Amino acid sequence: MSEQPAYDRSLIDALLSNCRRATLPYQQAHRGELFGTAFWFNDLLSENADGTETYYQYLVTAGTSTYCRIAEIRMRPELSESAMSSNNLLMTDFQEGWIPLGDSGVSVMPTTVLHALARRKGWAWATDEITEGLAAKAEDIEALGDDPVPAYALGHDVGPDRTQREQAVILGEVMRTGDGHAFVWRGPVPQGCVGAPVFVGRGLDGRHVRLVCLGVLLSAEGEGERALNPVATFDRIRAEVRRLPEPEEPSAETDRSPRAGSRWWRRRV
Numbered sequence: 001m002s003e004q005p006a007y008d009r010s011l012i013d014a015l016l017s018n019c020r021r022a023t024l025p026y027q028q029a030h031r032g033e034l035f036g037t038a039f040w041f042n043d044l045l046s047e048n049a050d051g052t053e054t055y056y057q058y059l060v061t062a063g064t065s066t067y068c069r070i071a072e073i074r075m076r077p078e079l080s081e082s083a084m085s086s087n088n089l090l091m092t093d094f095q096e097g098w099i100p101l102g103d104s105g106v107s108v109m110p111t112t113v114l115h116a117l118a119r120r121k122g123w124a125w126a127t128d129e130i131t132e133g134l135a136a137k138a139e140d141i142e143a144l145g146d147d148p149v150p151a152y153a154l155g156h157d158v159g160p161d162r163t164q165r166e167q168a169v170i171l172g173e174v175m176r177t178g179d180g181h182a183f184v185w186r187g188p189v190p191q192g193c194v195g196a197p198v199f200v201g202r203g204l205d206g207r208h209v210r211l212v213c214l215g216v217l218l219s220a221e222g223e224g225e226r227a228l229n230p231v232a233t234f235d236r237i238r239a240e241v242r243r244l245p246e247p248e249e250p251s252a253e254t255d256r257s258p259r260a261g262s263r264w265w266r267r268r269v
Contacts, residue, residue, distance in 0.1 A: 006150060007171055008201055011152065011199070011201045011209065011211055012169055014211045015152055015199055015211060016169070018128060018211070019039075019134075019154055019197070019199075020078070020154075021079055022039045022040050022128040022197065023167060023197070024037070024038045024040075024074075024079075025037055025074045025156030025167075025192060026065075026071050026073045026091075027071065027074075027192070029068070029070040029071055029072040029090060034067065034068050035065070035158050035194075036061055036065030036195040037061065037155040037194070037195045038060060038061035038109075038195055039130060039154075039195075039196070040057065040060075040127050040130065041057070041058050041108070041130045042056070042058075043056045043057075043058065043132075043242070044131065044132035055132075056241075057110070057129070058109060058241070059108065059109040059111055060106060060130075060216060061098075061106070061107060061195035061216070062106065062107070062194045062195040062217065062218045062219055063098065063106060063107035064105070064194070065194050066098045066107050067095055068094055069092070069095060070090060070091070070094060071094035072088050072089070072090055073088065073090075073091065074156070075087050076167075078126065079125060079127060080123045080124065080126055081124045081126045082122075083123070084121070084123050091117070097109045097113060101236075101237060102240050102243075104232045104236050105232050106216050106232045108241060134211065134213045135212075135238065136200075136212045136214050136215065136235060137234070140202050140212045141214070143202055144176075144214075146175075146176055147175070148173040148174070148175040149173060149200050149201075150172075150200070151173055151185065151187075151199065151214065151231075152169050152200070153169070153170040153172065153185070153193060153196045153197070153198050153199070154196055154197055154199070155167070155170055155192065155193025155194075155195075155217070156168070156192050156193065156196075157190040157191065157193060158190070168193075170187070170188060170189070170193060172185050172186055172189075173185070173186045173187060174186070174200060174214060174231055182230060182233075183214065183215070183230070183231040183233060184228040185198065185228065185229040185231055189217065193217065194217055195217065196216070196217045197213050197215075197216065197217075198213070198215055198217050198231050199213050199214065200212055213234060214231060214233055214234065215231045215233040215237060216231065216237065217229055217231060218231065218232055
């Protein structure tokens with residue numbers, strides 16, 4: 001980048017305040033040849049007259065980072081409502097748990113399996129999620145215009161010893177590609193950060209800026225210095241998610257911790 005973009009510290013603070021617990025670092029177990037970042041996303045289905053929301057919860061990541069049989073998720077104490085028995089969570093048949101979203105480059109995993117794993121070990125998740133109010137809509141994306149925009153990815157770097165997986169805000173830019181309908185990331189992408197959520201600021205009235213999750217950071221395309229990481233945007237992700245088979249209906253007593261076998265959640269507003 002020829003000039004340093006004008007990054008907004010208030011957006012970074014808002015990102016960390018609202019999304020710090022949204023991301024999970026994962027990697028191929030035992031061999032350590034594949035690293036990625038995933039994040040929690042709630043697809044809001046309805047706001048009900050009884051004061052509840054009905055939504056569908058997923059993990060979201062780049063599909064290219066899911067190709068392993070056994071994965072290890074690195075845990076942080078803040079992600080549990082009680083003490084965890086281990087800092088690592090092993091998931092078998094990892095690749096089979098992900099659903100590709102068309103040709104978007106994004107894959108999603110219904111989070112039922114994660115809640116079930118936690119329950120078996122006697123704890124419960126405490127997470128932040130990318131919600132309907134944060135995930136970009138078509139009008140948010142259109143408002144970005146054609147010029148490069150400062151952007152922020154929340155990912156988990158592998159680190160020099162390949163074990164740290166510390167969370168970091170990565171600074172870069174997003175810009176439209178030649179056809180105007182897709183975006184690419186310009187800037188560093190540390191190993192392990194593919195699959196991370198990408199955020200931008202949307203100007204509202206000339207004085208205020210709203211934090212928006214634009215989409216998912218994908219694996220680089222191209223070669224050498226010309227390689228760029230596409231960003232799959234949430235208008236496309238949301239549309240593809242809603243093409244998936246309809247989940248089973250919940251019982252009236254379901255809450256934010258789903259029952260075994262349930263794929264829908266309800267919570268009080």
